[in-house]
Amino acid sequence: MTGTLRMNAQVWVLGGTGRSGRSIAAQLARLGLSAVLVGRDANRLHAAAQPTGSETLPAPSLAAAVAEIRQRRPAVVINTVGPFTTTAPEVIYACRAAGSHYIDLANDVAAVSATYEMHDAAVQAGHTLVTGAGFGVTATESVVVKLCEGRPAPLRVRVDMVPSIAMEEGTAGEALIGTLLGSLHGRRITDGRLVPARIFGDTVRLTLPDGSQVTTASMPSGELLAAHRASGARHVLSATSEAPSSPLIRAMMPALSTLMRWERLRSFTTRHLARVRVEAKERPREHSWGHAVVTWTDGETREGWLRLGDAQEYTGAVPAEIARRLLAGEGRPGAYTPAAHFGPTLAESCGATYLLPQSGRQ
């Protein structure tokens, strides 16, 4: 490793060579925080660290990175290595033993709910776990928290995420594909309970505040659980503009999601799709959006938007700002999603703006 580690003063980024890891490193540098990029390949780590002058810690596997956490006890660990159902528990146990705060980018139901279940242990250990610290959960949950401030629990919430991301040339990677394939089982909250639902249903044609239009469809994600916790609503649905629009693919989804329950087939598909090369692409629209519609039992309905730029850059900004706040002693022990812990101003600190049209009655 280059440089000297000062125990409990640093922010470690696991998956430091990845798209999110590099975005986070850039934002940590912007905030003047000392970052250590942790990854499997020393050469690629070195290249990733160069633009920001971050330190590097080569660790040939996640298990090796976890052993380093236990030994060196960094102040904050940001985990960008998906699928988080696999990686988060191991990293969180090490953080608990080391007294480190933990942040991750989980955006699937299983991983976010598993981290919520570690709340009591985190309280006992006196450290903070923040899961879902990427664009999707933070952008949608923030709007829900903003709309529900000072109000009773609503009856119904729908959140939509509309990311706009510039793609760099390369491969999708196992972290991203593994997370996507692990999220293909439809879910929604009905009467306060997580229940099976059709995936890519409930389509809505949304007119964005800039006048353009997108179609969103249901996809269960960390957003679903975060919106439920933030609002206390009995019925919650999460949707995304990234859902496939082809009727054929939608019709095939139930069969595909059943197939993806077979662990060996899912691993095989993940490995192959992860290697498919994608071309560089400009971001499709100027802004990314988080959107929520909240309805109360008396029929009042409020709608809100969160406007920001590139969703990938935002996925860099959110964990970096959370790390800054945790280092400043602003964290509470326990397991949270970002806006549930830090309130609606977190999104604004990361460069986003709320747009809240007038409320109405149904």
Ligand SMILES: NC(=O)c1ccc[n+]([C@@H]2O[C@H](COP(=O)([O-])OP(=O)(O)OC[C@H]3O[C@@H](n4cnc5c(N)ncnc54)[C@H](OP(=O)(O)O)[C@@H]3O)[C@@H](O)[C@H]2O)c1
């Ligand atoms: N919540 C959100 O809104 C949000 C937003 C963006 C991303 N994400 C999630 O964040 C994760 C990362 O996304 P990304 O786009 O940054 O992916 P990426 O570019 O593929 O980066 C993944 C990183 O993880 C490392 N890695 C992969 N498998 C590993 C393993 N078994 N052991 C140790 N390191 C491993 C890779 O290291 P190598 O270089 O050594 O392969 C790479 O540094 C995905 O799960 C994605 O779904 C969530």
